[in-house]
Amino acid sequence: MQTSGTTDRPRTVVRSLASWEDSFDHLSRLTGVTSADRVLVPAPPTGSMFAFALAHTAHLGAEAVNLPQWSPRGAVAALRTCTVAHLTPAMLAGLAGRDLGRLRTVVCAGSALPAPVRERAHEAGLRVVDYYGSAELSFVAIRSGARLAPFPQVEVEVRDGVVWARSPWLCQGYAPGQSGPLRRDRDGWATVGDRGRLDDDGGLHVVGRDDTVTTGGVSVPCSDVEAVLRSIDGITDAVVVGTPHPGLGELVEAVVVAPAAFDLASAQSRATERLAPTHLPRRWHVWTDLPLTPVGKVDRPEVRRRLVAAREAGVLPS
Template sequence: MPVAAQVLRHAASRPGRLALAGPSGELSYGALARRAERLAAALAPLPAGAATPLAVIRATDPVDQLTAVLAVDLLGGTPLLCDPAREAPPEIPAALTVDAVPARLPDAAFTGRPARPGDLAWACLSSGSTGRPRAVVRTRGSWTGSFEPFSELTGITADDVVLVPGPLISSLYGFAAVHALAAGATALVPGRWSPGALAGQLARATAVHLVPHRLPELLAARPAASPLRVAAVGGAALAEGLRERAGIRVVSYYGATELSFVAADADGTGLRPFPGVEIDVRVKPGRDLGTVWARSPWLAEGYAAGASGPLLRDGDGWMSVGDLAEPYRPGESLRLRGRGDGAIQTGGATVVPEDVEEVLRAVPGVGDIVVIGSPHPDLGSVVTAIVEAAGAPPPRSALEAVARGGLDLAQRPRRWYAVQELPRTATGKPARALVAARLADGDPALRRLS
C-alpha cells in the first residue's frame, strides 16, 4: 500500500495527531510510524526472486492490518489483505504471510527504501458478485496520484475524522483508510459494519466512506450533535431522493477494483469523468446499451499470477470490466445500466437486473433485492426476484403492483422469493452468483412468495 512515506512525514510534523482508532485501541501518527518501522525490521528481508513480492496479510484487527500494510510497503513488497477466516486462494503466489502483529516488537527500525511510482505496491482480492477471488495488482502511482483529486472532490483534509465502517479487505474500504492516512486525517476503522456502534462513531466522525446500501441506516443512526458533514459513497447507484434527504454533502462515484475511479457525482447532477479519466461507451450495431471503457493513470496492472477475469484491454490503453451504460458523449453524464455478465436473456428480450432492482427497492418492507435469471425450458430464463426483509416480507401482490407500474412486461419477475439476509461480498454488494447457487440448490432459507 503506497502510503508509508506519507505516514512517516505526518509522524515527523504532527506525531501526536491520532492516526487510527480501532476495536483494540488507538495509535497516533508517531506511534503508528514506529510500530510499522519495527515490524518491517522484524519481517525483513522479503524473499528474493518474486516478480511481484505479494505479502498476504491475515491479521484480524484493522489497526494491525494497516500496520502490516505500512511495514510491507516500507520493505518494497505488495500487501494483499485477506480474510483471516479463509485461506488465500492457492494460485496467488505469496512471498510472505503476516498472520498477526506481535504485541512486542524489536527496537530496531527499518525506514524503507526509495519508493518509485511504477512499483507494484498494492493488491486487492476481487471477484465482483461472481467468480473466484483473484488478486488485482496496482502500481504506487495509480494509487497516490488519485488521492489529491479525491480529496478535492470530497473536501477531506488532515483535520477530518473519517469513519471507514467495513472490512479493509474490500478495495473501497481499504482505499478509504489509506486515503485518510495519506491526508493526515484520523481513520476510525471498526473493521465491520456494527449498527449498535454507529451513534458513538458518528459522534466523532466528520466524514464517512461507505457503500450505498449502508447510507440510509447510517443517516438514521446519526445523533443530533454529530459533526458529520460529508459522505463518500462508491458502488451501486444511490436510491432516488437519498442525496436530498441526507442533510449532508454526498459525493458518489463509480469505479471497479480493476479500473479504480471512473466517474463521480459531487452535486447530484450525474456521473462525470473522474479527474484524469477518459470514458468511451462502445455500442454494438443494433444494441441500445454499450460497454463502458476507461483510460486513465489510475488503471490496474492486471491480475497476479496471470489469473483470468473480467478485465479487458485494447491496444490503446483502454480497459473495461464489462459494465453497461447508455450511449455516451463527452460533456454528458454517464448513465450506467449494470454489469454485462449479469444480463438476463428471457424470451428474446435482454433484461438488466439493476433496472428491475431499482424499481422494486421502493416497495415498503424491501431492505434490498437481487434479481437473477432462473432456467426455463421455453424462455431460456425467467426474471426471478429475491427480496431481503428482516421481518415479514411485503406481500407478493404489493411487489407485483409496483412491477406493473414501473417495469416493462419482460422485466417483471415471474418468480418471487424472500430471505432474511442476502449474502454479500466483502464490499457489501449482494453476492449475485451465490444467491443463484443457493436458489438452484433449494436452500430452505429462500422462501417462495405466493
C-alpha cells in the same frame, strides 16, 4: 490489490503506487475531506474500495476508524465521533433512521446509489459524494451536481453500450496466472465490461456488469429490472436473481427491502406498467435487509442460495 469478489473469486490486481497516490488530492478537493476529519472505514481493507479509503486517510493525516467487519451497530457507535464515512449504497441504506452522530460526509461507491437512499441521506443533512470505478480502473467518474462526470484526468467513452476509460489511474493487469474482465486496446483505453451510456451533457449512467437471467429463452438483465424496482415508492433497495425452474430454465425472482406497511400489490402493479412481461419478476419477497459481502456489496449469490434453500426446505412454495 484484490477485487471485491461480489460474483466471483477475488483476483489480485497489480498497480503502481502512483496510480493511487496521485489521485488523492483530487478526491480530497472533490469530497472536502481534510486532516481535521475522523474517517470511518467500516470493513477490512480486503478489497480496493476500503483499502483506498484507508490509504487516502493516511495521506491526509486524518484519523481512521476501521471496523473488523460491517455492522450497523458498530458503525453507529463509530459515528459518535466520525465526521466522514466510506460506505457502499447497501451500507448507507442500512443506516436509515439511525442516529448518525457527527457524520457530515459520505463517500459512496461499490454499486449504483439508488435515488431513494440518496434522498434520505440528504434529508438527514448529509453530503453524499458517490463515484464509479473498479479495482482495475480505479476512479472513472464522480458525481458533480446531478450527474456522474469523468474523474479528473480521466477520459470516458461508451462503445456498443460498454464503458471504456483512459487515465493515469489504470492498473497494470492481474497477477501471473490470473485473468479477469479487464480488456485493453492499443490506444490505452481499458474496460471491465460494465454497461452504461453517456447523456447529451457528458454525464455517465452506469447500469452494471452483465448479470442476466435466462428464462424461457429470454435474457433478462438483472440490473435493468433492479433499477425499475428501486424507482417504485416504498422500495429502498432491490436485488433480482434467477432460480432453477424445470420448464423455463430459470425463474426471475425479486427481493425488495421495504417498510412493514409496504403495499406489495401496488408495487407489483407499478412494475407491470414499467417492465416488459418477460422481465417481470415471477416471485417477490420483502426482506428487512439484504445480505452483504465482507466489503459491503449486496451478495447476490447468497440471496439466490437462501431462496433455493428455503424452497428445498418447503419454507417457500415450489
